[in-house]
Amino acid sequence: MELDNYIEQIKPLDEDAVNAAWTHWDSLCKPLRGMGRLEEMAVQLAGIYGTAKLGEIADLKPVVAIMGADNGVVAEGVSQTGSEVTAQVLENMGDRKSSVCIMSKQMGIEVIPVNIGMFVDGKHPRIWNRVVRYGTANMAKEPAMTREEAVKAIETGIQVVKDLYEAGCRMIITGEMGIGNTTPSSAMAAVLLDKDVAEVTGRGAGLSSAGLEHKIEVIRRAIEVNQPDKNDILDVLSKVGSLDIAGMIGCYLGGAMLRVPVLIDGFISSVSAYCAAQLAPESKAYMVPTHCSAEPAGRMMLDALGMTAPIQAGMHLGEGTGAVTAYSLYQYALALYNGLPSFAEGNVEEYTHQK
Ligand SMILES: Cc1cc2ncn([C@H]3O[C@H](COP(=O)(O)O)[C@@H](O)[C@H]3O)c2cc1C
Numbered sequence: 001m002e003l004d005n006y007i008e009q010i011k012p013l014d015e016d017a018v019n020a021a022w023t024h025w026d027s028l029c030k031p032l033r034g035m036g037r038l039e040e041m042a043v044q045l046a047g048i049y050g051t052a053k054l055g056e057i058a059d060l061k062p063v064v065a066i067m068g069a070d071n072g073v074v075a076e077g078v079s080q081t082g083s084e085v086t087a088q089v090l091e092n093m094g095d096r097k098s099s100v101c102i103m104s105k106q107m108g109i110e111v112i113p114v115n116i117g118m119f120v121d122g123k124h125p126r127i128w129n130r131v132v133r134y135g136t137a138n139m140a141k142e143p144a145m146t147r148e149e150a151v152k153a154i155e156t157g158i159q160v161v162k163d164l165y166e167a168g169c170r171m172i173i174t175g176e177m178g179i180g181n182t183t184p185s186s187a188m189a190a191v192l193l194d195k196d197v198a199e200v201t202g203r204g205a206g207l208s209s210a211g212l213e214h215k216i217e218v219i220r221r222a223i224e225v226n227q228p229d230k231n232d233i234l235d236v237l238s239k240v241g242s243l244d245i246a247g248m249i250g251c252y253l254g255g256a257m258l259r260v261p262v263l264i265d266g267f268i269s270s271v272s273a274y275c276a277a278q279l280a281p282e283s284k285a286y287m288v289p290t291h292c293s294a295e296p297a298g299r300m301m302l303d304a305l306g307m308t309a310p311i312q313a314g315m316h317l318g319e320g321t322g323a324v325t326a327y328s329l330y331q332y333a334l335a336l337y338n339g340l341p342s343f344a345e346g347n348v349e350e351y352t353h354q355k
Pocket residue numbers: 078079080081085089176177178179180181182183203204205206207317318319
């Protein structure tokens with residue numbers, strides 16, 4: 001199916017369910033709108049699922065879909081580790097031994113490591129091998145990938161979400177693992193937001209100050225060499241992007257198409273969310289901001305999306321860790337939404353609300 005055909009299938013939220021969810025919140029025996037963003041998160045779920053009866057949805061079966069991919073630009077020394085670490089961490093994820101895996105286990109969340117374009121095949125049986133190409137080319141010298149490959153990677157992300165949906169998942173959490181992927185993220189942020197590279201580039205997984213200066217220089221070179229057209233998302237993605245970013249774009253589009261919420265993680269994930277929103281503005285209603293990455297452009301990307309994140313904890317780890325942290329907010333929100341007595345049930349006279 002063509003990308004445009006997928007995008008056409010995305011419909012707005014169910015407004016009746018949204019209104020009914022607010023009416024329900026406002027009937028509960030507590031200060032009006034007292035749970036702030038948590039109330040909004042539950043209302044968004046109602047609009048997405050098309051029902052205010054959220055208690056009837058037995059199990060959301062949340063899942064972190066981790067897009068694993070390698071970046072040719074790592075050859076320029078833009079990350080403090082080598083590309084072999086991508087595959088190693090994906091294998092560790094197979095054994096449930098990575099940050100997001102340990103956090104997810106705590107919350108009863110499934111984790112699926114997807115190899116969308118590492119340099120090597122994943123060996124662990126839990127890894128979904130869906131390789132579009134074995135790593136991107138070095139964008140400091142040539143386009144990271146072709147436009148066709150970028151589209152194929154987006155479609156691969158859509159297909160991953162479809163498969164998870166068929167397995168019963170009703171909440172998708174985006175995650176990524178790809179050594180060097182903050183470099184394409186910053187390159188894309190600079191182009192798409194029209195910012196100076198130095199403003200949108202950070203230390204990633206832990207670069208030194210000298211390393212950061214070098215990374216900025218490499219990104220400048222990549223943009224100079226490729227001349228991406230900022231008005232054409234696929235051009236920017238294919239020239240200075242990455243396969244994991246493309247895969248996550250697919251997750252946002254696929255989730256919106258199937259009417260399931262898709263949680264945005266950190267900087268890399270929000271660059272993808274921004275691209276998805278540009279390609280399909282309706283998809284934004286299905287996205288959930290979770291935390292604001294401490295990478296310099298983390299907040300800028302959320303601002304560009306017109307979103308604020310409920311959690312600001314200085315996190316900058318990736319893998320979906322920020323989004324999994326925010327999943328706990330749903331647990332509180334839904335516990336109250338489904339369990340708190342109404343004013344009448346709580347024997348409290350409903351006061352006049354100032355809505
Ligand atoms: C052991 C390890 C585990 C990780 N888990 C997430 N990242 C994060 O760091 C990488 C991006 O940073 P940069 O662009 O500086 O390479 C990505 O893989 C991201 O998911 C990790 C990085 C490392 C080294």
